[in-house]
Structures are given as structure tokens and as C-alpha cells.
Amino acid sequence: MELLKVENLTKKFKKKGILFPAVSQVSFTLEKGECLGIVGESGCGKSTTANMIARLQKEDEGEIYFEDRKISGGMLLKPVGKGLQMIFQNPQDSFDPRDSVIEGIMQGAAAYGIYSRKELTEKALELFSYVGLKEEYQNRKIRQLSGGECQRAAIARALICEPKLLICDEATSALDVLVQAQIIDLLKRLKEEKGMSMLFITHDLPLAAAFCDRVAVMHQGRIIEIGASREVLKNPRQEETQKLLQAVLTI
Numbered sequence: 001m002e003l004l005k006v007e008n009l010t011k012k013f014k015k016k017g018i019l020f021p022a023v024s025q026v027s028f029t030l031e032k033g034e035c036l037g038i039v040g041e042s043g044c045g046k047s048t049t050a051n052m053i054a055r056l057q058k059e060d061e062g063e064i065y066f067e068d069r070k071i072s073g074g075m076l077l078k079p080v081g082k083g084l085q086m087i088f089q090n091p092q093d094s095f096d097p098r099d100s101v102i103e104g105i106m107q108g109a110a111a112y113g114i115y116s117r118k119e120l121t122e123k124a125l126e127l128f129s130y131v132g133l134k135e136e137y138q139n140r141k142i143r144q145l146s147g148g149e150c151q152r153a154a155i156a157r158a159l160i161c162e163p164k165l166l167i168c169d170e171a172t173s174a175l176d177v178l179v180q181a182q183i184i185d186l187l188k189r190l191k192e193e194k195g196m197s198m199l200f201i202t203h204d205l206p207l208a209a210a211f212c213d214r215v216a217v218m219h220q221g222r223i224i225e226i227g228a229s230r231e232v233l234k235n236p237r238q239e240e241t242q243k244l245l246q247a248v249l250t251i
């Protein structure tokens with residue numbers, strides 16, 4: 001069943017006074033329970049695409065449907081609500097530095113007013129255990145967590161809303177390799193145990209291919225190739241996809 005449909009999504013920005021398309025005619029669908037990677041070199045339009053889907057930015061053209069409901073065109077954020085959550089490269093930016101870790105996690109759902117404070121606290125504490133955060137950290141401030149712990153807290157903050165779609169925008173890029181693997185393991189568990197649908201945005205094609213069911217390769221604002229991860233990795237059809245693979249392999 002289709003969870004997300006994106007049709008001809010386009011966003012233009014001004015560079016040196018001239019409008020250029022950062023995202024151009026992007027179309028794809030995401031099935032329930034599926035994980036789709038969006039990969040491509042820096043500046044190819046991955047984050048802008050994700051931000052439009054999460055309603056953090058408004059599109060210039062095109063349509064977005066979430067559970068068959070059109071969410072583009074209207075007010076930002078409101079139409080999708082808690083059903084769609086996003087985690088970012090710098091998780092500390094999602095938190096108010098004055099909040100304790102548990103308050104920060106609870107804030108994820110507090111805005112929607114669907115749970116009592118008691119329910120929120122119970123849910124937050126369950127999530128500490130699920131994402132692998134020590135419960136004794138609950139009264140710490142976010143800046144007192146390591147990068148990996150902070151990303152676990154950001155995942156808990158997203159999960160407290162019980163979203164149907166999780167958008168991960170370079171969510172492991174700022175972490176060292178070992179911690180990156182731990183966060184990927186946590187996301188894998190989310191997929192397997194909760195059947196979470198995900199959009200996984202990264203510049204790392206092999207990582208996306210290992211983690212996602214399908215990958216879409218973006219170049220200069222367009223999707224130039226989309227297909228089953230193994231297929232794109234084994235038989236990249238476009239020169240730009242081959243370059244992306246070589247770039248990672250030669251690091």
C-alpha cells in the first residue's frame with residue numbers, strides 16, 4: 001500500500017540574483033514498510049526534497065500525497081502532524097538546550113496534546129530503553145550527551161509521536177564509524193520490529209544500498225536513477241551513479 005507519493009516536485013532558489021532549480025520534477029512513491037534511500041553528491045537537492053515532504057519548506061511546483069491525502073500546497077507542517085517525523089545530522093538542534101533529556105523527548109508529542117503528562121512520561125521512559133539510552137540520563141541536559149546518545153534521544157523524540165514515516169537526513173553522517181553502525185542497527189530494528197517506513201538521505205551510496213530496499217540517485221536536482229538497492233549498486237546505469245560509488249570506494 002502506498003504511503004507517500006511525490007509528483008513533479010520542484011523548488012527554485014536564487015543564486016547571484018538568478019533563479020535555479022534546486023529540485024526539479026522529482027517523482028517517486030514509497031510503500032508502507034519500505035525504506036527508500038535518496039543519495040547524491042552535496043548540493044544535489046536531497047535535503048530540499050526531504051524538507052518539502054516534511055513541510056519545512058514549501059514547493060514551487062508539484063504535489064505530495066501522504067496516505068492519499070494531499071499535503072502540499074497548503075499550510076506548512078499542519079497537514080501531516082505527528083504522522084511524519086524527521087531526524088537530522090545535528091540532533092542537538094531539535095532540542096531546547098534548557099530542557100532535560102526526558103523533557104526534550106516528551107516535547108516531540110507535547111505539541112500535539114494527545115497524551116496526558118503521565119502517559120507522556122511513561123512513553124518516554126519506555127523509549128529510553130528501546131533506543132538504548134540509560135534511564136539515569138533522563139535529567140541531564142542534551143549538551144551532556146555524546147553525539148550518538150543525542151541521536152538516540154532524537155530518535156526517541158520522533159518515535160514518541162508514533163509516526164508512520166521517519167525521514168532520516170544524514171542522520172549518521174556526523175558520527176564516528178562505530179557509533180554510526182550502532183545507530184544504523186537501531187534504525188534496522190525499527191524497520192523490522194515496527195515496520196517503520198523510511199526515507200533515508202545520505203551521500204553514501206553503499207550505506208544506503210545496504211540499509212534501504214530501493215535507492216534514488218539525485219544529480220543537479222533531478223532523480224537520474226531509481227531501483228532496487230542491489231541492482232543500483234551492482235549495475236549502476238548512470239555515469240554519475242558510478243562516480244558516487246567510486247568516490248566512496250577511494251576514500
Ligand SMILES: Nc1ncnc2c1ncn2[C@@H]1O[C@H](COP(=O)(O)OP(=O)(O)OP(=O)(O)O)[C@@H](O)[C@H]1O
Binds near residue numbers: 203
Ligand atoms: N534556503 C536556500 N536558499 C538558497 N539556496 C539554497 C537554500 N537551500 C538550499 N539551497 C541550494 O539548493 C541546492 C540544493 O541544496 P540541498 O541542501 O537540498 O542539497 P543536498 O543534496 O542536501 O546537499 P548536502 O548533502 O550538502 O546537504 C544547493 O545548491 C544549495 O546551495
